[in-house]
Each structure stands twice: as structure tokens, then as C-alpha cells.
Amino acid sequence: MTQPPHPPTTPPYGTPDTPRLTVRGEAHLDVDPEIARIQITVTARGTDRRTTLDDLTRRNQDTQQLLDTYAQAIHTRETSAFTLTPHLTTKGRHERVRAYHGTVHTTATLTDFTALGELTTRLADQELTRVDGPWWALRPDSPAHRAARRQAVHDAVQRAREYAEALGARLLALVELADQDVDGYAPFPAARAAASARMAFAGATTPETAPALDLEPQRQQVYAQVNARFTMTPPQL
Secondary structure, three states: OOOOOOOOOOOOOOOOOOOEEEEEEEEEEEEOOOEEEEEEEEEEEEOOHHHHHHHHHHHHHHHHHHHHOOOOOEEEEEEEEEEEEEEEOOOOOOOOEEEEEEEEEEEEEEOOHHHHHHHHHHHHOOOOEEEEEEEEEOOOOOHHHHHHHHHHHHHHHHHHHHHHHHOOOOEEEEEEEEEEOOOOOOOOOOOOOOOOOOEEEEOOOOOOOOOOOOOOOOOEEEEEEEEEEEEEOOOOO
16 A cells, blocks of 8 residues: 655755754843842750750750741741761770760741841851851742743844844744753852852850841842744845
């Protein structure tokens, strides 16, 4: 039985009658951050394991209660790590513990930057508590990412049109649009969106309430890139 002929296909390359044009579209946006992350480390040390654990539990509860008072400003919070490590004596052959060291790490993500300075100061004012951050970032579903992608596509079309016009031709059709390295977002801690303010506090030194820190959010760089292929009319060479 004779097979029906296949419909003609477009060759994967340009021809003199329908040349192909390949361009790259790019977009760079400078936008305000949407979230800020801080890491809180609560520490306890002691020669008795149970006493060290009790101190660590109490200090961690104080930290969680303080975070509760800023629930409206905090988007998420999670305990990222807990450790209770025995430290052995360096002398002697016996496994003799000389001290215990315990830590609890909590990561908090804030969306209300007006409360960030006050919260970090109050956290750092607690007993044997360290605060690191902030790390500024955009949400994964931020509208800034969509805006950058759309702008990159528009840039690709504009470039292709300018190249075609320079040859006395015009664009006919889009053949392919390839997405490459669209977003500038990175997970915490972000290298491209590094913190403009970095702090590391441990413990309170005075009973008075410390003044709130004035933290300036760092602008975020969002990058998008696409490769586009078009067909165009024969150039006027």
C-alpha cells in the first residue's frame, strides 16, 4: 500500500528566499527587594548536660515569643538546625566531658521592613543570641521576573527588526524562542543579591533597650535573556 506523501517541512536553516535571523534579547531591571531574611542563633554552654539543655530551651523560647510579637511582619520562620555537642578534655585517655555546647538556629523571613530594624535589635539584645543578616531578595513569583522576561522578548524583536531593516528586509515570522537564565533570584544566602547591611550580635551588655537599627534595603538586579530566530524577506544587498 502506497503511503501518502508527507507535507513539506521547513528546513532547519535559512535559504536565499527566506533567510533566518538569530538574535538575543536581554533585560536588566533594578527593583526594590520584597523580602529580608535573618538568622538567629541561640547558644548555651555549661559543664552539666541537663543544665545546658535547660538554658538553651529557655533562651530559644524567649526568642520564639519575641518573634510571635512580630507575627504580622514575619512571612515564614523555621528552625534550621539544633546541636548539643559534648567537648572532651584534651588530656588523659578517658572520654571525660569538660563542657557542653548547644545551639538552635532559626531563620525568619520578613516582608515588613519597617519592623526589621527593631526586631533585629531586640533579638540581639537577648542573652547569648547572635543575629546574622539581613539578606534581601525577591519572591520567586515576583512580578519583576515577569516584567524582565517580557522586556527581553521585546528587546529580541526590536533587535531583529533593526537588523532586517539594515539589510533592506523585513521580518516574516518567529521560528523559535529559547529561554535561558531568566531570573536574577537566588536562594538564601544570595550571591547576586547580597546584603547591603550585615550584622552579627551576641548577647546584651546593658539592661536598657537598645535603639532600633536603621537598615536600608538593597536594590535587586533582575536579569532575563532569550534567544529568538526569525525568518525575513530577501535582503537588498
